[in-house]
Amino acid sequence: MGNPLKDKRKKIDAIDGLLAGLLAERLSVAASMAGLKKRVRDSAREASVLRHAAGLVKNRALRPAVLAVYRELIKQGRRLQQAAKRPGRLKPSD
Numbered sequence: 001m002g003n004p005l006k007d008k009r010k011k012i013d014a015i016d017g018l019l020a021g022l023l024a025e026r027l028s029v030a031a032s033m034a035g036l037k038k039r040v041r042d043s044a045r046e047a048s049v050l051r052h053a054a055g056l057v058k059n060r061a062l063r064p065a066v067l068a069v070y071r072e073l074i075k076q077g078r079r080l081q082q083a084a085k086r087p088g089r090l091k092p093s094d
Helices: 004-032 043-056 060-085
Strands: none
Touching: 004 060, 043 060
8 A cells, every 4th residue: 555645745746847847938938028028017918817827727726826826927927028138138048
């Protein structure tokens, strides 16, 4: 008989392995958009992303936590875009 806690942690580690790569890819794409946008912040787009994310979460009890993560993801994307717009800064793909 397996150890349920160890099994759950192993599952989380596997998910994290996928998630870290996807987050890095998403942030890299977001940062690469800096030169395509007049302004870094687009409140309408950010609201749309949050609505879309909320709709993807079937378990309503988890929505606030998922949306908190997305808000931070959006914040970090903006930060990377601002950095990419500064002269002399390395681009995320460099």
